[in-house]
Amino acid sequence: MTDPLGAAPGASSQPLMACQECDLLQRIPPLPIRGEAHCARCGHSLAARPSDPLQIPLALTITAAIVFVVAITTSLLGLSAVGRHASTTIIGGAWQLWQEGETITAAIVMFCAVIAPGFFIVLMLTVLLLAKRAPVPHWGGEVLRWCLHMQPWSMYDVMSLGILVALIKVAQLASVDAGIALYAMGVLAVLLPAIMVSFDAREIWKLVPCENKATASARAVEEADFLASGR
């Protein structure tokens, strides 16, 4: 629970922040480990404090990177019917769609299945490694921003279910066997959300210095600054 501005003037040691969903100004109290703060008005999750916000995500991200390589290189599904065998990989699936003339759909599938998760893993790894030696350079913020944008487009969870449905549909026509990539994808469907849950972006932002050059067009709100403005 947070303090809406003015409700508890004692807890003013924490910086002010605004809820991303309803713009209410409030202060987040110091959180206990595994604690979570919700907006006082709309209930949007403002901040959470995982037990180890940098080490655990780093371990998970390295694992995810290895599993990702396995998932896109090995065979996903094999099919045999009347003495013929065919198998496909994730990229092969998108490529087949491309060859059938569905170029836009193939590009969307490729983006959700390979490009977005790949970028997400690489950028997350970069951010976490940068955070190991503070201060984080200014472009670290840029990297994290792109990383967070890639996250909703990494759809391994949806894809796993999609392949399950495809398997059941095809299983009635021919015998299908699951490849290593299918298991790898199942693991990634769990790993990617796990990285986001164990990761605390606030820890990184704390290490990113604010730009103080004259080029900075806006400036961070200092406490004194805010009080002086007469609210």
Added chain:
Amino acid sequence: MSALKPVRAITAAQCGLISCETCKLLARPAHPEDPGHCPRCGGELEFRRRRSLQRTWALVIAAAVCYIPANMLPMMATTTFASSHADTIMGGVVYLFASGSWPLALIVLVASVMVPLGKLIALIYLLLSVQRGMPGACHQRARLYRMVELIGRWSMLDVFVVTFIVALVQLQPLMAVQPGPAVLFFAVVVVLTMIAAETFDPRLIWDSAANLENEDD
């Protein structure tokens, strides 16, 4: 949420402050008309997402238009040497149901028919309620918005199903599956509604409530 009711809701915008959408830093804009960039992460600062309503309307209307061919045209065509037949989304659901896997039929029905339609209706409702300045039901609307954001990506399900069936079943000349024209429309619907959910600014929901509060004073 908390036991003590907020004395008076004060938003960052009312104080002339902007919360960076990326790093959540509270920043004072350089100029009210041209807020500039976040001093910490370099993201663009905006009081409210720019032209949020117009952009979201455009995306929602485009998605609604694509939703029709996505459901009417065939998703995929199966060709064997004896016959060839095409399936629409509903055809696929019926096929799954008939072949006994009704839990999967239900998942596909929910993910590819009900979720996109529900999303479109929810977004149109949110847009209309904000435009009309509807004051009440903020909590319900905020929850609706969060749900739209959360479930949006699951409609991608059928696109993946078609992709992998097409990739797998290529046993020419015995049997082959081709993607139908609906796949493109369907994928476009999903992407457009996902972007629409991102361009819609949930803070607008609460702004109309705050305006009413001010009029009471």
